[in-house]
Amino acid sequence: xxxxxxxxxxxxxxxxxxxxxxxxxxxxxxxxxxxxxxxxxxxxxxxxxxxxxxxxxxxxxxxxxxxxxxxxxxxxxxxxxxxxxxxx
Numbered sequence: 001x002x003x004x005x006x007x008x009x010x011x012x013x014x015x016x017x018x019x020x021x022x023x024x025x026x027x028x029x030x031x032x033x034x035x036x037x038x039x040x041x042x043x044x045x046x047x048x049x050x051x052x053x054x055x056x057x058x059x060x061x062x063x064x065x066x067x068x069x070x071x072x073x074x075x076x077x078x079x080x081x082x083x084x085x086x087x088x
Contacts, residue, residue: 012054016041031055
């Protein structure tokens with residue numbers, strides 16, 4: 001949504017290496033792993049690695065996004081309905 005609406009070229013974030021569910025969700029929406037931030041997050045017992053994930057504007061445009069909303073490449077109808085509610 002930010003890639004199209006605000007004209008951004010690149011959207012990125014980091015995610016804990018142990019957070020497999022989030023990684024699977026982000027990959028399903030078209031994000032790719034760019035790299036690994038070793039010991040990027042301090043925990044109670046030490047440090048944990050993080051993954052850097054991103055999507056470029058041209059990847060967003062080819063990921064099946066709808067021109068009628070800024071909801072992006074959402075994976076199911078319920079998510080699309082929720083997003084379209086906020087952009088209506």
